[in-house]
Amino acid sequence: MSARLVPAARDAAGRRPDVPLRITVDGEPVAGVAGQTIAGVLLASGRRTWRSGPSGAPRGVFCGIGACFDCLVTVNGVRDVRACRRRARDGDTVATQSRGEDAR
Amino acid sequence: MSRLVVVVGAGPAGLGAAAGALRAGADVTLVDASEHPGGQYHRMLPGAFAAAHPGRLHHGWRGFERLRDHVLRHPRCDWWPESTVWSLERPGEGAPVVHVLRGEADAAGRERLVLRPDALVLAPGAHDRVLPFPGWELPGVYTAGAAQALAKGERLVVGDPVLIAGSGPFLLPVAASLIEAGATVLEVLEANPAATAARGWGRRPWELAPDAGKAGELAGYALLLARHRVPYRTGRAVIEARGDGRVEEAVTARLRPDWSVVPGTERTVPVDALCVSHGFSPQLELPVAAGCALTRTPGGAFTEVDADQRTTAPGVYAAGEITGIGGAPAARTEGLLAGWIAGGGDPRAREAAALSRRRDRARAFAARLAAAHPIGAAWPGWLREETVVCRCEETTYGSLRRAAGDQASGSARAVKLGTRAGLGPCQARVCGPTVAELLSGRVPGANPHHRPIAQPIRLGELASPPTENTPKPDRKESAR
């Protein structure tokens, strides 16, 4: 098992049925739910890494509240957006970022 | 015209401060980077979820709702969600000028606004402090706060099964949230031995009584853990994470009271996610930018405040975790008092005296927490030469030690520039206190919280002139 969204039907918070949305990640379509952050969409879709550090090492979410800047993505062409802080919108184009040697 | 109090942060402390200042008769502008008030403690679900029972995920929800609704609906309160303070400017006299970016998180072309308050209350809160260990940069290793934020804020479990480790009472609500959300929690590891925790909790038990609420909350979590047969082990820590491109297993070990590893006690636990927190780091860039003095405590640096929550900077007040880690009830009380005084309220008023007493009790409780969950001095023993200390720049423990060991490489700033520790995108928010600790005694110190640009601002935004936001006394009436 991996990261997943609590099913709306079993959510103690009494969520109404999910409103689906779609984003693309490096061109690939990814399904999400309205209200999720981009990090939430990526994690719930089974992705754990979407950025690489200076050595090329993979990174994803670490702090989840905007302090660590590990989860940076490019959203609709704008670089360095914290995926954990940005609410996903239907149609968002997300691109992963790299700090690796090839990016220098 | 009445006083304008700007409150930065809408968590328990900031909401309290707004309420206090409103009660004192001031105009309030409440600024928070999130879309919703509540902070990390009462992190709200997104509106799109249209949750019927959000309170079921929270402790003290009804009190929060009352406070939130009172503040946000108040005619003298201006609520600025999605508003980031990127700079505080110190004029010759009076409170700092507040520079704000308003718009979607990290968007380009956000609106630049300037507030010139009569008094400023800083309540930005804290984030997890995680000590480095080999493999902590692997995906799947989260701060406990991340697991909590994702579970409470958008109903996502970060993995299954999960191991929770570190130190402090915060590990319990995180475990509770993950269990509630349906994840299997393998165990909760508190690095301090039971004796240390007992000494902190057990001394002067009368101090605990007024905070029965907080203690009761924690007892509730412990009960939940027991019901789900989740072991809570003391004196044990995660000392390494392993995996190929993601965490696959955690290495745990027994610790001595000073957090040195007891050899031969290592155990390998397969995990899907690992959640770690060794305490909290207050977000001190705004108080530092405002010119506030810090106090150094064994638990780290905090904003220095007097009995009225006044900082050493003119017109600046502080409340909540930036004055000491005390939890939500303490933060709210400090906020109420800070807001009351900042709004021009009489410090000798009966209510203020009552708030002061409550605040003092909450602080005593916080001191006990700190005593029960200290960070053991021998923790660097689990680091290796190649362990990453600065996650952004991948500065290793070995390179930091070499730089600090060389006499000529000298000042902390030179070591930083040479090793790049703390120079990456997070600007030392994560590694700053750790690097300062690892270098302490070897190089003259630098302030790891000095971030005059408190949040990233895009060049185009910076180049555009800001809008002055001078509130008019009747602004609410005219807006409605």
Next chain:
Amino acid sequence: MTRVVVLGAGMVGAACARELALAGFAVTVVDRSGPAAGTTAHGEGNVLVSDKGPGPELELAKLSRELWPAILDGDPNAAAAEWDPKGGIVVATTAEGADALAEFAEGQRKAGVTAGEMDATALAAAEPHLTRDAAMAVHYPEDAQVQPAGAATALLAAAVRAGAGLRTGREVLGAVRRGGRITGLRTSAGTIEGDAVVNAAGPWSGEVARRLGVRLDVRPRRGEVLVTAPMPPTVFHKVYDADYVGAVGSAAEDLQASAVVEATRGGTILLGSSRRRVGFDDRIRPEVLSVIAAKALRLFPMLAEVPVIRAYGGFRPFVPDHLPVIGPDPELDGLWHATGHEGAGIGLSAGTAAVLRDLMLGREPAIDAAPFRADRPAVQSEGESL
């Protein structure tokens, strides 16, 4: 052996300590804080010939540019200095600016500087993200960059290997004099004896001079630099607008700003620069940062969406006639000055140290050192109080 105390463990102090130690002096470096903690750690690391018109400062710059590679060659810590002979490109964005730049470059060429005019194609190839609105651009292949704190600590380490001692955390309080000579220093941690003292305290050297009982008109001039988030390669040279030369040469107290844009090894882009005379007031002013950002965007409009993650400011040692001070104090025997480089001290440190060493050894320096004398009126006038 002659004992020399060098005051200041910044770039200039480190370079002087190294040269003097290698020349056989018994050197002790004293600093109020630590190595490279002040001005050195707050600058961009310029090793430039492009911003200097013909004259003594250009001669010092050319000498320094020649010495730098030799100094770092074979040094065990050379990597930390991040020596990068990336070259500079000066851009004029207006027709008047282009005329002035053409004339300036012509004068520099006569003084032996390589300064090649670039056509639009060459410019676009060299800096693909630069504005297409450049009226003129000149390429200076000799311009280089170092990581200043790394360079200073590397040179300091070389000084220590050559026998120099380092005493940090000591503030100078006054001079010990005997018979009109300086024979030591009173510091916050005891007295240090010396046969000679070198004042390399940068923007604080005016105050140090005062404490030693002499006069030296060196004042702080504030500067700020913006740092962007790490980026894929975008800027390949040190690129600045032609106004920079004017701002450097101005003595105005109010804000002077011009665009200086360059990338670092870490992938960040440094954006400068401002000049303000505000004493030692270290408060960051957002409106100054705005002006720097706007000027940088005129050169590189595509940087508009790049986040700025840090700003830092420092103090440059400003002298009214814009020339460094290198040489003996006119009043106090045994006291020497090596200061007043304003924003050029990183680059000029190499030449400064060589000139100072020769003067202290009684040898003829490689360039004429007379224009840098400490007894010239510009640095001996009453000046203004700090």
